[in-house]
Amino acid sequence: MKTNHKEIQVVNRCPFCGQGHSVWVNELDYLDWEDGELAQNAFPYLSADEREIIITGICPACWEGMFPSGEEEEEDEIPDDDWGYNEDMGFDPYLGCYTDDC
16 A cells, blocks of 8 residues: 655646646656556546646647547548548459459
8 A cells, every 4th residue: 555645746738739737646656657557547536637638748628629529520430331442543452452453
């Protein structure tokens, strides 16, 4: 069991918007994370957004801008029948070759 309950402030700047963000964590947890422990194991008491600030510095607003949730995602999906088969070039991605070479 960890006996050190010293809290430290981790400060990161979002690489996209430039805003500074900070998260308070237990010092020994932070050292465990630096030694390779997964963030979700080292900081189970933090939200996913707070862990992301520690790992990458990306703030929740920029994360949402890059990976929007909701119906917008579904509109950007590639239809099952359009996976890059180019009839003009004769390349069949399912076979992995040009139709003349298969």
